[in-house]
Amino acid sequence: MVQAPVTLTPKDYKSEVKPTWCPGCGDFGVLNATYRGLAGLKLSPEQTVVVSGIGCSSRFPHFMKTFGIHSVHGRALPVAQGMKMARPDLTIVAVGGDGDFFSIGIGHLIHAALRNIDITAVVMDNEIYGLTKGQTSPTSPHGHVTKSTPYGLQASTFNPIATALTLNVSFVARGYSAKPKELAALIEQGTLHKGFAFIHALSPCPTFFNTFDAWDASVTPIAADHDSSDRMKALALAMDTEKQYMGVFYKEERTTMDQAAHELSLKGKDFDIDKYMSRYA
């Protein structure tokens, strides 16, 4: 992580491109929280990369004055991980929505958890497909009626926090776009964490599924005395779906793949390829 020598403010991360989201979209709150979080860490914008997939929230990199890649559907995590392996000096933030991360991209979430590469993922969850005009997503509630599910959704609902915890993700947190100060603090903590940080950012879509009132009522800060090293206690909070607990559920320091690769590359300097290949002569 490279810190800039001068004082940075949130507006130093804001690009000249104006967000094209609908008025009132929750993603505005997540964007502001990201500006704040990166400014709080005094991260140099030139040393920071924001990577996204496809979806409304994946327009995010255009609105950041950092480097950015608006990549391929569901592939924000592989692009972000590859970049960190090649350039461990950069700070990498992967962003996207519930469709991108939990539907087409779900396989990549599993492997990002196993590798524990030092990147931060901020997933803006509005429980709907916004870009394609309001079909159900993996996090839509059972029974939800849309144009594509006129008799109500007949599938169960994906639980992002419980999944991240059972995959052994090393930093698991939830924030809410309507509470950008708290969300900024989580983005700061997730970025400082050495390893894969997963931040579930509730981010309503007022155009196709307005969950602001429901989340205003159900978002509950995690108690100050919660033991974030206890995965089973974190799981109990995640399974209480009546509430949307907000804060750090779980964190654990363990070896990251980028660090392990760096150490192996140092050892590799003494590797004698001719001696190794002579076995096969």
Ligand code: SF4
């Ligand atoms: Fe935001 Fe929904 Fe509009 Fe997409 S459709 S920009 S998610 S409010």
Ligand code: MG
């Ligand atoms: Mg969505």
